[in-house]
Amino acid sequence: MGYNIAGLLIKSQSDQTIIENLLGGKISFSKEIGFEDATSSFREDNTIDILQTETGTLIFTEFGTLYDISNFDGEIIQFIISDISDTYYFEKYVSGKLERKYIYSQGEISEDEGSGIIQEGEDLEDVIWQQADDFLQNNFTETMFELKFKRFHL
8 A cells, every 4th residue: 555645844953833834823742653653544633743853854744735835945845645546746945946846647747847856757755755865864773764753733
């Protein structure tokens, strides 16, 4: 079974205020969870899951929810991976400027703006995990898949 996830990648450690501004609402800590729970299709409503390192932040958001990231002051990626429906969404902004937007659904590219990062025919899921590794620069002995995420309620 494949992923059915959405999220944000930020190339910096982001405090709660920055995250709340991106999401448009207050968040409150609930509990720590593992990667499997953070990427589950059967997640609790109105929750996000956050993994932070000194160099980056990965946020899994509610599936199907997109945020306006065009005003973010820094490097940010928004993505959707739906192996179930064969739909993939990717957009990257650097200091408010769109660098790359790529939407692929059921064998067709519906948007392809900018250049780099993703090439036609590449597996977008692999690109997302590579970008997550680059942004998070995980120097721990565990992989991202073994680390604990913090679950927050919106």
